[in-house]
Amino acid sequence: MTVSEGSTDTTICSGCGMSAAKQMVCGGCGVVQPLTREVDYFTTFALPRSLVIDLEDLQQRYYALSRQLHPDLLHDRSPAEQTAGLRATALVTRAYRTIKDPVQRGLYWLSLHGESLGRDNERVPPELAATVFEVQEKLEDLRAVRDGGAANGVRSEVEAVRGELGCRMDDVTRRLHDNFATTDRNAAGGTGQPNDLAETKAILSELHYLKTLVRDVDKELEAA
Amino acid sequence: MERIVGIDLGTTNSLIAYLDDEGPRVIADRATGRASVPSVVAFRPDGSNIVGDEARALVGNPDTTTIQSVKRFMGLGEEHLTDSDRGQYAFAGGDQAGAVLRFQVGDRAISPPEVSALILRELKRRADEALGDPVTRAVITVPAYFNDSQRQATKDAGRLAGLKVLRLVNEPTAAALAYGLDSMTEGSVAVYDFGGGTFDISILKLERGIFEVKATNGDTRLGGDDIDASLSEWFLAGAGLPTELASTREVQALVRRAAEDAKCRLSSADETEMEVTLADGGRYARVLSRSEFDAVIAPVIERTLGPCRQALKDAGMTPSDIDEIVLVGGSTRIPLVRTRVEALFERAPHCELDPDQVVALGAGIQAGILSGRKKDMLLLDVVPLSLGIETMGGVTTRLIERNTTIPTGVVDTFTTAVDKQTAVDVHVLQGERELAADCRSLARFSIPIEPATAGFPRVEVTFMIDANGILNVTARDVRTGQERSVDVKPSYGLTDEEVERMLEESIDFAEEDVTARLLAEARTEAEGMLRHTERTLRDAAERLGEGEAEQIRGSMAVLRDLLTGTDYNEIREQIDRLNELSTPLAQRIMSDAIKGSLERKSASDVV
Numbered sequence: 001m002t003v004s005e006g007s008t009d010t011t012i013c014s015g016c017g018m019s020a021a022k023q024m025v026c027g028g029c030g031v032v033q034p035l036t037r038e039v040d041y042f043t044t045f046a047l048p049r050s051l052v053i054d055l056e057d058l059q060q061r062y063y064a065l066s067r068q069l070h071p072d073l074l075h076d077r078s079p080a081e082q083t084a085g086l087r088a089t090a091l092v093t094r095a096y097r098t099i100k101d102p103v104q105r106g107l108y109w110l111s112l113h114g115e116s117l118g119r120d121n122e123r124v125p126p127e128l129a130a131t132v133f134e135v136q137e138k139l140e141d142l143r144a145v146r147d148g149g150a151a152n153g154v155r156s157e158v159e160a161v162r163g164e165l166g167c168r169m170d171d172v173t174r175r176l177h178d179n180f181a182t183t184d185r186n187a188a189g190g191t192g193q194p195n196d197l198a199e200t201k202a203i204l205s206e207l208h209y210l211k212t213l214v215r216d217v218d219k220e221l222e223a224a
Numbered sequence: 225m226e227r228i229v230g231i232d233l234g235t236t237n238s239l240i241a242y243l244d245d246e247g248p249r250v251i252a253d254r255a256t257g258r259a260s261v262p263s264v265v266a267f268r269p270d271g272s273n274i275v276g277d278e279a280r281a282l283v284g285n286p287d288t289t290t291i292q293s294v295k296r297f298m299g300l301g302e303e304h305l306t307d308s309d310r311g312q313y314a315f316a317g318g319d320q321a322g323a324v325l326r327f328q329v330g331d332r333a334i335s336p337p338e339v340s341a342l343i344l345r346e347l348k349r350r351a352d353e354a355l356g357d358p359v360t361r362a363v364i365t366v367p368a369y370f371n372d373s374q375r376q377a378t379k380d381a382g383r384l385a386g387l388k389v390l391r392l393v394n395e396p397t398a399a400a401l402a403y404g405l406d407s408m409t410e411g412s413v414a415v416y417d418f419g420g421g422t423f424d425i426s427i428l429k430l431e432r433g434i435f436e437v438k439a440t441n442g443d444t445r446l447g448g449d450d451i452d453a454s455l456s457e458w459f460l461a462g463a464g465l466p467t468e469l470a471s472t473r474e475v476q477a478l479v480r481r482a483a484e485d486a487k488c489r490l491s492s493a494d495e496t497e498m499e500v501t502l503a504d505g506g507r508y509a510r511v512l513s514r515s516e517f518d519a520v521i522a523p524v525i526e527r528t529l530g531p532c533r534q535a536l537k538d539a540g541m542t543p544s545d546i547d548e549i550v551l552v553g554g555s556t557r558i559p560l561v562r563t564r565v566e567a568l569f570e571r572a573p574h575c576e577l578d579p580d581q582v583v584a585l586g587a588g589i590q591a592g593i594l595s596g597r598k599k600d601m602l603l604l605d606v607v608p609l610s611l612g613i614e615t616m617g618g619v620t621t622r623l624i625e626r627n628t629t630i631p632t633g634v635v636d637t638f639t640t641a642v643d644k645q646t647a648v649d650v651h652v653l654q655g656e657r658e659l660a661a662d663c664r665s666l667a668r669f670s671i672p673i674e675p676a677t678a679g680f681p682r683v684e685v686t687f688m689i690d691a692n693g694i695l696n697v698t699a700r701d702v703r704t705g706q707e708r709s710v711d712v713k714p715s716y717g718l719t720d721e722e723v724e725r726m727l728e729e730s731i732d733f734a735e736e737d738v739t740a741r742l743l744a745e746a747r748t749e750a751e752g753m754l755r756h757t758e759r760t761l762r763d764a765a766e767r768l769g770e771g772e773a774e775q776i777r778g779s780m781a782v783l784r785d786l787l788t789g790t791d792y793n794e795i796r797e798q799i800d801r802l803n804e805l806s807t808p809l810a811q812r813i814m815s816d817a818i819k820g821s822l823e824r825k826s827a828s829d830v831v
Contacts, residue, residue, distance in 0.1 A: 020743045026492035044818060045491070063434045063436075065817075065818065066434070066602060066604060067434075067602055068817045069814060069817055069818070070594055070602055070604075071592070071690070071691050072391070072590075072594060072602060072603065072691060073602065073630065075390065075594045075595065075596065075598075076596055076756070077756055077810075078753060078757050078760055078761070078803070078806060078810065079753065079756075079803050080803050080804075080806040080807040080809070080810035080811075081756070081760065081806075081810040081813060081814070083807065083810070084807070084810040084811040084813065084814040085814055086631050086688075086690060087633070087811075087814070088814040088815070088817070088818060089631050090632050090633045090688070092818070093628075093629045093630075093631065093632055094632060094633075095606075096627065096629075097629065139266075169657075195265075
């Protein structure tokens with residue numbers, strides 16, 4: 001690893017190395033700022049700010065941009081252009097990662113509309129309270145038998161719970177997609193600003209939480 | 225134009241390749257016709273060294289110190305050594321924690337990058353001869369699962385060998401390039417790369433020349449070496465060698481060698497005799513059947529399957545989503561390996577390309593991509609391990625998740641916990657574990673700040689991972705707006721000063737004038753810079769701001785003037801200044817590229 005600072009580094013460019021990287025993530029200051037001000041993650045791919053997107057089409061757009069900006073294809077350019085290509089590629093990659101995942105996309109879309117899950121994000125969504133309790137209990141059992149020796153019964157119970165969580169995730173994902181479609185229509189029809197985002201937020205929050213839960217269960221299953 | 229070469233710097237064997245009009249080709253040794261150089265270095269008592277086949281023949285010779293599998297030691301510190309490592313080699317020791325390890329060779333202490341550099345020099349010599357021009361720029365492959373320190377160590381080795389390392393490419397990705405170009409396959413491909421000392425699994429999506437890595441996993445200390453070790457153990461348990469003999473380094477090396485040979489024979493034979501003849505003429509042997517061999521090595525093969533499952537999971541795939549499996553690395557010649565891989569992925573693996581050459585061929589293709597010879601292919605690789613920092617309570621806070629496509633960057637802001645702190649300490653970590661102590665320490669550094677009440681200072685730290693998977697960190701005190709210098713000590717790595725010193729001390733460079741070489745390098749870079757900038761000014765005339773062209777041209781004129789002189793430091797500084805001046809223009813060109821593609825897309829959407 002190398003650590004550099006300000007003007008001492010020539011590969012990652014000086015001075016604006018900082019501000020440009022900042023821009024890439026949070027829309028900061030300096031020379032490259034026009035890029036972010038005009039181009040959010042959706043417009044990076046020439047897409048409208050809609051919640052429903054065609055993933056195949058998004059990927060083609062991502063590949064097309066990469067072919068123009070990737071540092072590997074800029075080796076015959078000046079170091080400044082190579083550095084700019086590096087940053088632009090990093091931005092595009094980040095945008096792609098965010099937009100292609102429905103939950104990340106939803107959260108990002110909310111942030112563009114000045115909204116966020118806020119403190120609701122930290123609380124267990126009410127729809128999930130019972131499930132969370134049950135899962136934690138099962139995981140507790142699993143940990144107990146793991147320390148004391150193998151017990152396949154508990155493991156298969158946890159696996160069953162994992163299966164149920166998977167189905168539930170699929171179900172909530174479907175609801176999210178339906179809601180995305182409705183929200184897009186509302187936004188397009190009215191003032192350009194969607195009216196009620198409470199349901200979108202609730203579904204996003206539920207899915208977000210489910211994902212965390214599934215990750216925990218998988219981790220315990222792996223360890224067992 | 226001078227060619228860029230691709231190098232497979234392997235644990236057991238190394239190869240060098242390049243791309244010509246007909247495709248990638250490996251450069252064989254002119255004298256012997258052999259394609260690969262065994263990655264073995266032997267040091268004679270007088271300090272001179274031998275690389276390759278001749279060095280391999282000296283393994284077990286008590287008059288020389290031979291180092292094999294040096295790749296396993298790249299980027300490591302003493303605390304990472306196993307008992308078996310210590311049984312095999314003598315280490316210099318005595319260094320403090322976080323220092324790079326060094327082999328004890330006679331009265332010298334030699335770091336792994338220096339040993340690797342000797343192998344690279346041998347490869348470079350071959351290429352210089354074959355291509356007629358000295359080669360100075362290279363692509364080098366590394367295991368996908370190599371961490372930052374291991375990557376950095378590989379770059380250092382290149383530099384020590386007099387090569388500018390333009391790019392590190394992950395070995396399975398390189399293999400996929402060679403395979404993809406050869407077969408014109410599209411779809412999901414799993415590359416199972418089981419080499420001499422490392423194991424990687426990568427899952428890629430191939431589509432119209434884009435090679436997108438979806439997930440990668442592996443073990444940088446698992447390979448054919450472990451199979452040899454298991455076989456050696458099996459041999460020593462029943463061959464009747466007296467214990468006091470069996471524990472010497474020379475005999476261990478001979479047994480290893482015998483294990484390696486027996487393993488290779490069993491890839492086709494059903495039974496073989498593993499035998500060792502000692503220096504005193506004593507002969508020991510044991511018959512090994514294929515089924516016994518399978519039983520001995522099964523635990524090693526088993527260890528490759530966990531990473532395969534994890535990679536599939538990270539890619540969001542099941543075995544049935546994989547269209548093709550490509551086998552890479554000498555260890556995939558073992559029939560049991562093929563059986564297990566076939567069972568896991570539920571399909572027969574491909575092995576049309578020579579598993580020993582496919583990585584080098586891919587490195588040659590990537591070299592062609594970088595030089596502009598190959599324009600229709602592009603790699604989108606990932607970072608194999610998560611990166612983060614240590615936060616309160618010794619916990620790892622992840623900033624970049626594993627399998628994130630690179631290049632990528634992230635910014636985070638830190639503050640202080642104590643009043644009037646004059647610095648913020650940042651401990652950079654790599655790995656998947658929750659506790660900082662369980663992750664790999666990449667670096668520690670301290671950012672000086674303006675003292676203030678706790679919680680007030682804001683230090684912005686930017687992590688940027690380049691296409692090589694190497695991390696760059698920059699830092700800024702937000703409150704004062706000052707860019708602060710960061711003092712960093714890379715863990716288990718050589719500092720720039722050490723590399724410089726080694727270069728100056730190395731025998732080959734002592735013969736030439738170091739200053740002359742540095743001047744020549746600076747001039748070449750300056751000329752390239754002038755050429756590129758001229759082109760940019762011409763192509764981007766309409767994007768130039770007021771007075772911008774004049775400023776840039778002024779700076780170019782100064783650089784041209786300096787070229788007539790002999791001060792390489794001045795030339796370098798002027799290159800930096802010109803670079804800084806042309807940066808805003810370059811950034812506008814890149815933003816326009818994004819917007820340009822946007823307009824074209826919208827237009828085609830309308831149609």
